[in-house]
Amino acid sequence: MKFLICTLILFSFAIAPTHAKAETPPNIVLLLSDDQAWTDYSFMGHEAIQTPNLDALARRSAVFRRGYVPTALCRPSLATLLTGHYASTHGITGNDPSPKYAKPDSKLYDARRAQLISYLDRFDTVPELLGKRGYLSHQSGKLWEGSYTNAGFTDGMTRGFPNPGGRHGDDGLTIGRQGIEPIAEFVDKAVAAKKPFFLWYAPFLPHSPHNPPERILSKYKTDGRTDSVAKYFAMCEWFDETCGDVMKLIDDKGQRDNTLFVYLTDNGWIQDPNSSKYAMRSKQTPYEGGIRTPIMYSWPGKIIPGERTELATSLDIAPTMLAAAGQTIPDGLPGLNLLPNLETGAAIERDRIFGESFAHDVADIENPEASLLFRWVIEGKWKLLLTYDGETNRYTSTHPRTEKGPQLFDLIADPAEKTNLASDNPKVVAKLAREIEKWYPVKERKTITSAP
Known part of the structure; x- marks a missing residue:
């Protein structure tokens, strides 16, 4: 009997779950x-x-x-x-x-x-x-x-x-x-x-x-x-x-x-x-x-x-x-x-990482694209901005859409974004634009490609 009891005790320890104290969440x-x-x-x-x-x-x-x-x-x-x-x-x-x-x-x-x-x-x-x-x-x-x-x-x-x-x-x-x-x-x-x-x-x-x-x-x-x-x-x-x-x-x-x-x-x-x-x-x-x-x-x-x-x-x-x-x-x-x-x-x-800009005022609360102004991507040193024709409402002066076409910046050499390199790097622009489209396909808004 003692052997049986000892065996059962040892077996219970063997199969019992370990109850180590859980680490306190931070x-x-x-x-x-x-x-x-x-x-x-x-x-x-x-x-x-x-x-x-x-x-x-x-x-x-x-x-x-x-x-x-x-x-x-x-x-x-x-x-x-x-x-x-x-x-x-x-x-x-x-x-x-x-x-x-x-x-x-x-x-x-x-x-x-x-x-x-x-x-x-x-x-x-x-x-x-x-x-x-x-x-x-x-x-x-x-x-x-x-x-x-x-x-x-x-x-x-x-x-x-x-x-x-x-x-x-x-x-x-x-x-x-x-x-x-x-x-x-x-x-x-x-x-x-x-x-x-x-x-x-x-x-x-x-x-x-x-x-x-x-x-x-x-x-x-x-x-x-x-x-x-x-x-x-x-x-x-x-x-x-x-x-x-x-x-x-x-x-x-x-x-x-x-x-x-x-x-x-x-x-x-x-x-x-x-x-x-x-x-x-x-x-x-x-x-x-x-x-x-x-x-x-x-x-x-x-x-x-x-x-x-x-x-x-x-x-x-x-x-x-x-x-x-x-x-x-x-x-x-x-x-x-x-x-x-x-x-x-x-x-x-x-x-790469992505982002988007919309107007301060929401033109259509059920359709985000109605207020879409920009989409962007950063990959390595490159940053591409694409501009869209969303409605700006009462805060138009804060959205610098004067440069209507794609804007490409070398953020390492030019973190202040003073020089648009899009025209000199059309292949980079095309590649990054495809990445933006894969991330977030726009259905209704038009991309602004050039100044009026």
């Missing part, structure tokens, strides 16, 4: 700048702007200096981060329905606003998917798609449309500009509950109004620099300061070692030196000043810090964050899960 902090050029950081080489906190993050991050957003406008760019899809797929291509076809504040206009927000329901958002892994999530700053709960966050600040004043962040837009106390309260809650957490920190910074504290602005007031430029430079430093507050909060709570930080900007900005507005070839355009951004990933002991030379896109962020959390990545996402490459240092196997 906290995830998304730091998101609003309207900032890819050049406007100390670590990116700017001669004046001081960004000591983001510089420190860069030193402990995998840094993609050639990072891009596929659409250079805040609402579609943020929807891409929530869903992992291109604007032409998620359907939120602009900031507002066109007032040309429905008077603002009319019932029809509000119905179209609601329909655009409803497009988010077609996807499992990142905070929803993280919630299935036990995450608590907090939204602060910019958010267009209704309330924070509509986007899948467990906690947050934005009331959203149809609440009075709900549009692009409402109450959430105070974050950073008026401190980060709501985030601190949330982190305390998550840590006390022993839950992993996801922070969406998308402050209204350095976005206009450019009204930085005088203690920062005074650093940038110099002879030969206009007030508008000085204010914008100071806003970049103010944003950096608030990122430092968030990072210090994570450190003070003892959470740094198990926190994945992700950094990018929603779209670019080139300050007009003579006004508070942005210059041409920046926000809303497919030029480097509109779509390029540094993208950083930091996770101590997991991600190898250092400069990455490959192309990166914000489409990669959703699958990479989900992979870090141990969550299954939805089928059909166009971005790549970069985590294995970031952990090993292996090269990213990708030849």
Whole structure:
């Protein structure tokens, strides 16, 4: 009998599953700048702007200096981060329905606003998917798609449309500009509950109004620099300061070692030196000043810090964050899960990235092509822009379609895109145009091939 009992005990150990403690999923902090050029950081080489906190993050991050957003406008760019899809797929291509076809504040206009927000329901958002892994999530700053709960966050600040004043962040837009106390309260809650957490920190910074504290602005007031430029430079430093507050909060709570930080900007900005507005070839355009951004990933002991030379896109962020959390990545996402490459240092196997530009106002909320202005591809040193005849609505002056034909740039030799090389390289143009067409076949819009 003793032999039988011992045999059964040994057998039970042999067949019993191992219950090694599962690795704790990391906290995830998304730091998101609003309207900032890819050049406007100390670590990116700017001669004046001081960004000591983001510089420190860069030193402990995998840094993609050639990072891009596929659409250079805040609402579609943020929807891409929530869903992992291109604007032409998620359907939120602009900031507002066109007032040309429905008077603002009319019932029809509000119905179209609601329909655009409803497009988010077609996807499992990142905070929803993280919630299935036990995450608590907090939204602060910019958010267009209704309330924070509509986007899948467990906690947050934005009331959203149809609440009075709900549009692009409402109450959430105070974050950073008026401190980060709501985030601190949330982190305390998550840590006390022993839950992993996801922070969406998308402050209204350095976005206009450019009204930085005088203690920062005074650093940038110099002879030969206009007030508008000085204010914008100071806003970049103010944003950096608030990122430092968030990072210090994570450190003070003892959470740094198990926190994945992700950094990018929603779209670019080139300050007009003579006004508070942005210059041409920046926000809303497919030029480097509109779509390029540094993208950083930091996770101590997991991600190898250092400069990455490959192309990166914000489409990669959703699958990479989900992979870090141990969550299954939805089928059909166009971005790549970069985590294995970031952990090993292996090269990213990708030849090219794509993007698209639409008008600020959505001409037809059920047909993205109605507002299509550009499609683009970057492959190696080459960048090709194709121009389309979509409707620009009330923001026509911000879309530089004066050069109507294909535009080809050598981004390594000419990152400012001063010289169009299309006429000298017709085979390159034809090849890249075919790649664009394979990626996203346009059905209705016409390509503009030459100036009228």
